[in-house]
Amino acid sequence: MGDISLFLILLFFAVLFISQALLLPVAGQKAKHGELTKRLKQAQKKLDEESLSLLHEYYLKEMTPFERRIIKIPIFANLKKMVELSGLSVTLGKLLSWTLFSSLLVGLISFALGQLWYINIGLFFGVWILVYTYIQKCITKRLQKFEEQLPDTLDIIKRVLQAGQTINQAFKEVGEEMPDPIGIEFKKTFNLLNFGYDLRLAILQMVDRTPTISMLAFSSAVILQKETGGNLTENLDKVSRVLRARFKLSRKIKTLSAEARLSSWILVLSPFALYLLIMVINPEHAELLITDPRGISAISMGIMSLAVGSLWIRKIINIKV
Incomplete structure (x- = not known):
């Protein structure tokens, strides 16, 4: 019974991780390699202490007292940021309490069914991994949708500015x-601009909530015009054309890599399909794989190899644009 349970758990995590590894988000990825962080720090250095204090105060304003205490710990601060990026309408405190309750419940049920101790622990942490994976999926989906909407948003801002309105009014129209x-x-x-916040401060706050490369390009254009002057409408028009060209290239890459991604799925899932086929043709032969200790070892090594191969495939086909 323990061997079969271990096999099912390994199979579940294998399918979970492999499916996540082979997903190819062509847009909506967070800006990486420190580029966004570097730009934000450079812009924040030009803000006075009072503005930085307002920025921090605004961030803490909507938190509960419990959240204000736990975000002092880096891991919870990062989790809080992930929840904000995902757009989920749940507080950090509720997310932690629900996840902890669910993981304890699953672990206790496994223990009551007489499973081995490492299976109980695996199921306990498995709930947390599932929640983390779901949040990451929500972040990717939300940021992807945000980037798809940004070129049309820039067109609205351009029209408002060309009509002689202010950038504040343009943000209201959007x-x-x-x-x-x-x-x-x-x-x-x-709303921040209406409350008297500096334009750079409000823009930095929005970039912090939606840290994508497209948003970085937009914020750079607005902040540059604020600091050095120039024609903001013309700059936004250039940014809009660049973003549309980027999406066009991203979709072309997705189309060209479709065959490779389909081949990856076939190669990864074929061992599981073959095992199911053997179970139908010769059940006794297939049962040896999950009852014999050597079979469990072979399955474990195979699943780890598949996970490594899936990550390697993703590395090859995930072309940055």
């Missing part, structure tokens, strides 16, 4: 006309 997630983000930024 908040009213565009759907979520970009509409709510620009609405928040407009």
Whole structure:
């Protein structure tokens, strides 16, 4: 019974990790390699202490007292940021309490069924891994949708500026006309500007909530115009054309890599399909794989090899644009 349970758990995690590794988000990825962080730090250095204090105060304002205490720990601060990026309507405290309760419940049920201790521990941490994977999926989906909406948003801002209105009014128009997630983000930024926040401060706050390469390009254009002057409408028009060209290239890469991704799925899932086929043709022969200790060892090594191969395949086909 313990060997079969271990096999099922290993199979579950194998399919979970492999499916995540082979997903290819062509857009909506967070800006990496420190580029965004470097730009933000350079822009924040130009803000005075009072503005930085307002930025930090605004971030803490909507938190509960419990959240304000636990975000002092780096791992919980990162988790709080992930929840914000995902757009989930749940507080960090509720997420932690629900996940802890679910993991304890699953672990206790496994223990009551007489499973081995390492299986109970694996199921306990498995719940946390599932929650983390779901949040990451929500982040990718939300940021991808945000980037897809940004070129149309820039067109709205250009029209408002060409009509002689201010950038504040342009942000208001975007908040009213565009759907979520970009509409709510620009609405928040407009509210900050209405409260008297500096434009750079409000833009930095929005970039922190949506850290994508496209948002970095937009914020750089606005902040550059704020600091050095120039024609913001013309700059936004150039940014819009670049973003549309980037999406066009991303979709072309996705199309060209479709065959490779399909081949990857076939190669990865074929061992599981072959095992199911053997179970139908010769059940006694297939049962040896999950009852014999050598079979469990072979399965474990095979699953680890598949996971490494899936990550390697993703590394090859995940072309950055």
